[in-house]
Amino acid sequence: MDNHFPPRKVPSFCSFRYGLSVLLHFCNVVIMAQHMCLSLTMVAMVNSTDAHGLPNTSTGEHLDHRKNPVYNWSPKIQGIIFSSIFYGVIITQIPVGYLSEKYSIKKMIGSALFLSSLLSLLMPMAAEGGEAFLLACRVVQGAAQGSVFIAQHVTWVKWAPPLERGRLTSLSLSGILLGSFIVLLATGFICQSLGWPMVFYIFGACGCALSLLWFVLFYDDPKDHPCISISEKEYILSSLNQQVSSRTQSLPVKAMIKSLPVWAIAFGSFAFHWTNKIMVLYTPTFINSKLRVNIKENGLLSSLPYLFAWSFGILAGHLTDFFQSRNILRLITIRNLFNTLGLLLPAFFSVCLLYLSFSFSSTTIFLILASSTGTFCMTGVLINGLDIAPSYYGFLKGVTAVIGMIGGLISSTLCGVILNQDPESAWFKIFFLMAVINVICLLFCLIFGKAEIQDWAKDRQEHTRL
Structure with a gap:
């Protein structure tokens, strides 16, 4: 356990x-x-x-x-x-x-x-x-x-x-x-x-x-x-x-760089932000190109994924603690489960948008699910740093957040280029690339991710606060 x-x-x-x-x-x-x-x-x-x-x-x-x-x-x-x-x-x-x-x-x-x-x-x-x-x-x-x-x-x-x-x-x-x-x-x-x-x-x-x-x-x-x-x-x-505790010492930067669990969090954050930035920035564009609605309806449809994402995020938190407190699943299994849901489901529903959207309602449902299911990562990779290095969680979260933001910056820029160069098949390229990125990063997380305090983070639990 x-x-x-x-x-x-x-x-x-x-x-x-x-x-x-x-x-x-x-x-x-x-x-x-x-x-x-x-x-x-x-x-x-x-x-x-x-x-x-x-x-x-x-x-x-x-x-x-x-x-x-x-x-x-x-x-x-x-x-x-x-x-x-x-x-x-x-x-x-x-x-x-x-x-x-x-x-x-x-x-x-x-x-x-x-x-x-x-x-x-x-x-x-x-x-x-x-x-x-x-x-x-x-x-x-x-x-x-x-x-x-x-x-x-x-x-x-x-x-x-x-x-x-x-x-x-x-x-x-x-x-x-x-x-x-x-x-x-x-x-x-x-x-x-x-x-x-x-x-x-x-x-x-x-x-x-x-x-x-x-x-x-x-x-x-x-x-x-x-x-x-x-x-x-x-x-x-x-x-x-x-948890083991003693005084915080110097920041173990070299150990962090060599730590595969840290890189697993970084890869997961990269994939999450890559997907999230695409769905946040380009959902109105997709709605306008596929559904042909007016700006008021576009705004309403663009806001619905956030409401569902809010619900999924809270649900994921309760399920995580339920599985752990009842000893149904090990912590690493829980993290892997929600990483899988948070990275695979958006890719899956995005592909459904391309091939199974035969009506207004089906397109709306798949769009909402593609945009909102990524929040399952909230109880996966996004808090995994608290499992492996609680003493250095702030610094670790900052580093992995920057890596994630870089992924979001690349994806949003690349999407703009693809839409400008090839409007006809742009969404196929965007969603297919998103699926590839998510699968690769998820595999890295599943193979190298951990959920226990790492050796370089032990005996460093107490903080000196000013």
Whole structure:
């Protein structure tokens, strides 16, 4: 067996650690809403021009301009603005992952969430100041959001009993998916009713409120929390004490590079982000080319996969802990099972889109399943680092996240090239290549993946936090 724990009664579902997971869930909802909303408000922010390239200056549009300021940004400028937040996210992954093991998670996440929310409130003002100000805000906001995305994983090193890691992590991370669903549904309505600046004000204000709640409710270590019950505190600490512990020493970079289980996580992350980025960015394009629906229906269809992905993510977490707590499957078998589901199912349903989509309903079903089943990886490769090296989980998560983002960047760029060069057979090439990448990376994960603490990560469990 992968873990041996003395039998003990698990505290009820309404416990502080589940409350923490729900709090992180809503933090992720807001962060993702702030992350995505500009991509949708840009439609209202960009000026429509007449045949001579001059804005229409009717009285109605003058009045509307107060609520919806518009700008003469070229498609090139818009593309730069869209991508700028990505650079802020990617540059923070490894540094923040490393620092999250050394410094207070409470301060890092709370400060980053507040900064991202403050910049969201300032975004309309930055847009008025010009492209340079908006770009600067987006890059800094991306860095703040990247800090939240990566640092939150380290909270579960001290807060998640091994038999509950699946439920707690999937519940918190699924907020990213729910946030995507909400922003796709709500942004258009807010823009039409209240004006696009209100999108940034609403999500910014929600983020500021959540950051204050975070500072009040969260503590880095359950043993220091004044409100947690004694029974829950003892349960968490005794569960985590089953792991070998001593003081953290220097970062074993060479051992990590030589570790095949680490590379298995990296390959799995690469495949996950490769698939996820294709489905996130190109689902509206696929819908437009195959289903020929209007933009309102396209938006609704594009949002549905996020709702299903949110449900699948939470389901995967509960199934993981059920299998482990009942000793039905070994931990490595559970990780392999959900890696297989999360990497093979999207590829399978994508192929079904090509050959079995005979009607509107069948195409919609296969599209939703292809876009949402990848979230089974939430309880597979995406948290596997917590199994093999809990002491270095932050740094390990940062490195593998960057490798995954590189995969997403390559896939999104390559898809654009394929669609531009060969529109007729483009989707066949895109989905076939995705299937090949997923199968190769999955085989590597199945062969070399592990679910027990590695030798280079042992005797390094205690952290010094400032």
